[in-house]
Amino acid sequence: MTSAPTIPYDVVRAWPKVSLHCHLLGSVHAATVADLARKHGETLPYGRSAADLYEIEAYEDLGAFLATYDVVGSLVRDVEDVHRITYESLTTYGSEHGVLYREIFVSPHPVGVPYAVLLDGMRAAMADARADAGIDSRIVVALHRERSASEAEALVDAVVEHRIDEVVGVGLDYAEVNGPPGLFADAFVHAGRAGLERTAHSESGPPRHIEVILDDLGCSRIDHGYHVVTDPRIVQRCLDEGVTFTCTPVSSDIGRYSGSGDGRHERIAAMHAAGLRITIDSDDPPMFGTDPTRDHAVISTALGLTTTDLARISLDAVAATWLDETDRTTLRGRVTEAIAALDPTVLDPTALDRPPGAPAPLHAATTGRTAP
Ligand SMILES: [Zn+2]
Numbered sequence: 001m002t003s004a005p006t007i008p009y010d011v012v013r014a015w016p017k018v019s020l021h022c023h024l025l026g027s028v029h030a031a032t033v034a035d036l037a038r039k040h041g042e043t044l045p046y047g048r049s050a051a052d053l054y055e056i057e058a059y060e061d062l063g064a065f066l067a068t069y070d071v072v073g074s075l076v077r078d079v080e081d082v083h084r085i086t087y088e089s090l091t092t093y094g095s096e097h098g099v100l101y102r103e104i105f106v107s108p109h110p111v112g113v114p115y116a117v118l119l120d121g122m123r124a125a126m127a128d129a130r131a132d133a134g135i136d137s138r139i140v141v142a143l144h145r146e147r148s149a150s151e152a153e154a155l156v157d158a159v160v161e162h163r164i165d166e167v168v169g170v171g172l173d174y175a176e177v178n179g180p181p182g183l184f185a186d187a188f189v190h191a192g193r194a195g196l197e198r199t200a201h202s203e204s205g206p207p208r209h210i211e212v213i214l215d216d217l218g219c220s221r222i223d224h225g226y227h228v229v230t231d232p233r234i235v236q237r238c239l240d241e242g243v244t245f246t247c248t249p250v251s252s253d254i255g256r257y258s259g260s261g262d263g264r265h266e267r268i269a270a271m272h273a274a275g276l277r278i279t280i281d282s283d284d285p286p287m288f289g290t291d292p293t294r295d296h297a298v299i300s301t302a303l304g305l306t307t308t309d310l311a312r313i314s315l316d317a318v319a320a321t322w323l324d325e326t327d328r329t330t331l332r333g334r335v336t337e338a339i340a341a342l343d344p345t346v347l348d349p350t351a352l353d354r355p356p357g358a359p360a361p362l363h364a365a366t367t368g369r370t371a372p
Helices: 009-014 030-039 056-060 062-074 079-092 115-133 149-161 181-193 208-215 226-230 232-241 249-254 266-274 292-303 307-320 325-342 362-366
Strands: 017-023 099-106 136-144 167-173 197-202 221-224 244-247 277-280
Touching: 009 292, 009 325, 017 244, 017 277, 017 292, 017 307, 030 079, 056 062, 056 249, 079 099, 079 115, 099 115, 099 167, 099 325, 115 136, 115 149, 136 149, 149 167, 149 181, 167 181, 181 197, 181 208, 197 208, 208 221, 208 232, 226 232, 226 244, 226 266, 244 266, 244 307, 249 292, 266 277, 266 292, 277 292, 277 307, 292 307, 307 325
Parallel strands: 017 099, 099 136, 136 167, 167 197, 197 221, 221 244, 244 277
Antiparallel strands: none
């Protein structure tokens, strides 16, 4: 662990980022939540104001966090609300921090509009954000693991019925302890048959859940997944198969998933040292007092990362996107160009590139640095 920043903050802020783990309902600024409450004649719960809406100290308890998350969703009640929160998320917590592309997690269950209206508002906002701020985006619909398997299947049915090009895949979120991944295998198989890509949250384990997510849910990415490092055999498998883990340092430090909650992120450090593909994102930025720059800065400092490491992380994220090959190539070009402009010492960023799903380089798989 190093304590001094290894990369200047302005470089981290401008760094080209690819965002694979940011929730729409988790990226609504508190002032916007207060506006929505006023607009719909509601008061914020527990007599809170915008200033104290997000009580970060309470989020070691995932249930306390999710209750607030649901309140935010319940205040989104028409297509204008959806447009506003999507546009603000993509700009305030996206393009203003160097994010060039985002796959937006959206949880339809708590939102106060039908799924088709949600899509209309998001699609319009995504087009506006692209035109105004140059950020491209797609949608990943998150199934709610604390609800029943049949509700998850019904949501997959809705995704298929209202299929649009912007929706590229499905995810699985809410508390893993209340909804182990195997319960949702049928919904995920259904999504896969419909041509949707798949990922799932696994923040608390056990490591066996990672195998279930890969084998029974057919996922190509895992959100969080830090407990992989407690099982060297599964680490090796993920290296061999080129599995990508979407890490969110600040929120996961608060929840004590990425380590002991002391800012050292031991598990992310072990994943990086093992050569696993990791990406960095900010999960629910205002709710955890963070943003994409801060998450990249925090992990760079904790792990002593160099700009070459950050280039590898950005390019691994490009490879893990669910864009078609043409769009992925375009994004890779934007990322490498921005890296070269920021730090010419990363001489050939393309040399760091790993194609989607390709095995890790031999040196990483044979160093034995797989687990703490
Ligand atoms: Zn998440």
